[in-house]
Amino acid sequence: MRLSTILLGAATAAASVAAKTVQYDWVVSTVTANPDDLYERDVVGVNGAWPPPPIVVEKGDRLIVNMTNKLDQPASIHFHGMYQNGTNEMDGPVFVTQCPVPSGSNFIYNFTVDQVGSYWYHSHYKAQYVNGFRGPLIVKDPDEPWDYDEDVYLTLSDWYHDDAFYLVKNEFLTLRNPTGAEPIPDAGLMNDTQNVKWKVEPNTTYKLRIINIGGFVSQYIWFEGHDFEIVEVDGIYVENQKASMLYVTVAQRYTILLTTKNTTDENFPFMISFDLNMLDNLPDTLQYNTTGWLTYDEDADFPDAAVIDEFDFYDDFYLVPLEKEEPWEADTTITATVIMDNLGDGANYAFFSNETYVAPKVPTLMTVMSAPENESTNAWIYGSNTNAHVLEYGDVVEIVLNNGDTGTHPFHLHGHAFQVIERSNASDSDDDFITYDASNPGIINEYPMRRDTLYLRPNGYFVIRFKANNPGVWFFHCHIEWHLEQGLAMTLIEAPTEIRERITIPDDHWAACKAGGYSYEGNAAANTENYFDLTGEAVQPDPLPAGFTARGIVAMVFSCVSAFLGMGFITWYGMSELKTTEHEVAQVMGEIPLDDESGESK
């Protein structure tokens, strides 16, 4: 079968097509699917079909997605990687830029795409996208700098047989999972199916857009017998970089140029393989390798992939963007430590330092719009449990993340691509941590790499910088869906004054709030009178009681009292006289004499 293609047309067609409007009318509903041929399950389909269709636009186009939610739960769509400059209200994360779109409602996403590259879209309502509501978003560039013959895409994903909401509620975010072990996927998918046979012509250069649309596991990808050149990451063009294997975390994209061989007598496997270090345990039934084939000859053999000794992948830190920028100087720094810990309900949560993310009652963007002008710049009104930071327009913002956890975390910043200033290695042991020391920096590239999703190594750190020139409320979070459910997110309110000037929230967005019964005005606690009064806001569960609470002290005292009373009774028993014993003995003995009682016997 042909890999999904986006026909470019002849490379010599010079004149760029005039910017147009591309509209998709989607009815989102539940359908059934069985992509790994192992289990049929309910998934979120679009227009009655699954997988959801790709969105294909050209630079400069206006994209309109007219979504009607026919699911029995709310929904939303986030266009991952789109900067949404001037259209923050179209970004998609619920309770950040919009209310969840209730069942039965309609919602329109309408914005201009002023960037190029490989992206994707997915639901941003809780864990919904893991149930299948995700797909590629391709922005074609009429002025690409490369020569190639065909433009194709390949999505990678992990796949679960169980419903994601069920997994979160019953197996993941509960007290019966105190270590926070993430649910183990059941299969890997390529283009939402398996055993992909990609028909290729010899001596042809393909531009392959690799997009990880999964919810949890990073995957390695390699093509047996073929090397390739990395040309783009997350929408940022880079200097061609030769490589033979990539490590793609969820939400990341790599576009590569792959040139096929001269001969057509063999087929070559290409593999995607789970990063098994991310899984807490490895069930025997898990197929963590998924194979496809570069099919030169459909009648030839399709060999199994060879076993490899190690994963020798290209570290994206060293990519050099085509548009070179020197590292910016930071105007403001946000430093946080990623921590996973348990709270009073026994479940395991994720924290930036000591705060986990709990969604506010009013979407943060709507708080910006409804608050009094002078109060909108005060982070307080956005909630005490939303990890809210207010940024000044034009500042260079630096985010330093120290990983207090032994897991790999891919972090994504909405609304921007950031400069990757530093990224440390993982530490050698689980008990050691490598933290960022500004006075003792690690390796910094002359022209830092830029992208919008970057992974943090176990016990290590990274430093990123971006310019706050895109007014809006932008979410910054770990893209492992389970960790987002655990609250590993922060809210960046970038230039609230400018947001109020430039952003207009359309009527159907307000209507969705009203239809769903959500508050759309006020601070994080939906208080419209006093924005500094956060009473009633959603907060994280209480911490686990450390040591003796009142209940414990009472129990201990009671127990000691019982013990002493009991011992008192025993002492009483021991001291008391034994009146009946002698009596009994005498009764029994009756007339039989014992020498010491009644004299000699005869």
Added chain:
Amino acid sequence: MAQVFEVSVFFIVFRETLEASIIISVLLAFLKQGIGRSMDDPVIYKRLVKHVWVGSAIGFLVCLCIGGAFIGAWYSLGRDVWGSSEDLWEGIFSIIATVIISIMGLAMLRLNKLKEKWRVKIAAAMEERNRRGRGMFGRFTRKYAMAILPLITVLREGVEAIVFVGGVSLTAPAKAFPLPVICGMLAGSAIGYLMYKGGDFVKIQYFLIIATCFLYLVGAGLFSKACWYFQNHNWVSFVGSDVSEEGSGAGSYDVRQSVWHVNCCNGETDGGWMIFNALFGWQNSATYGSVIGYNCYWIAVMVSVALMLYKEKKGYFPFLKSWTEKHEAKKIAKRRARMERIRAEMEEEEDRVEPKNVESDSV
């Protein structure tokens, strides 16, 4: 320390040794007072005394062999068969242990009663033995009555001790046995000796009271631990294998059932706190079950003591006056009948023997 000194083992061995030494001391007291014509002949007296000791020693040695074999077999068969239901087994064994030591505990405070009971028993047994001794076997047993009796009783007490010790310490490591066994034997023998010497009963009684208090503290701790083990078993089954990774921290216990939890001082694994665990049932993570269990145990002990005191004073349990009187009357009637029978047979025998032997040496 708890790994080399299993407290419940100490108490059981102590108690059984005590009982055995009481028997021996009663026998020796009888001898002193002239049974078996010891008053007439110091040589015979010395011989009979030697019989008592030899019999006891043999009985004791046999016990040691049996005990050693039993424990050796038990441990060589391997104890790691519990697997995922380890907590369940620990709980069951703790219940068995607490029941055993709770029942035997209070009896230690009625040593006089014990002594009297044994006097009666021994006397009756000696009567029977003397009466039944016919033929060679009979003559043998009659001749060595003073050896066989202690042998059998020591053997019986010893086997009882082994069985009980096995019952209370099914999950203890093998090296936790020798020390408490030796200490228990020493303590029990000491008390028995003091009783024989007619020592200060009051002082002995104080010691016994303290010992019994400790015994019941251990028993309460065991009961509390049993409840804790059952709840822990439920928790581990609920969560799965991850619990063992959590040490003493979050996730190692069920927050819904927790009465208190400290992240240190784990009674199962942390040094000195293990002693607290062995003596008082201390848990760093107490549950409703373990706390309520502990208190219920003491309440049960207090109620039992009250009932027993009541019975001793009045002769019957509360509300059971008429039943008790009937029951006791039956018991006494039976014993009296038996004594009558013995006496009748004694007279019969006397008649059969040379009539001119007025003084029968069977008394």
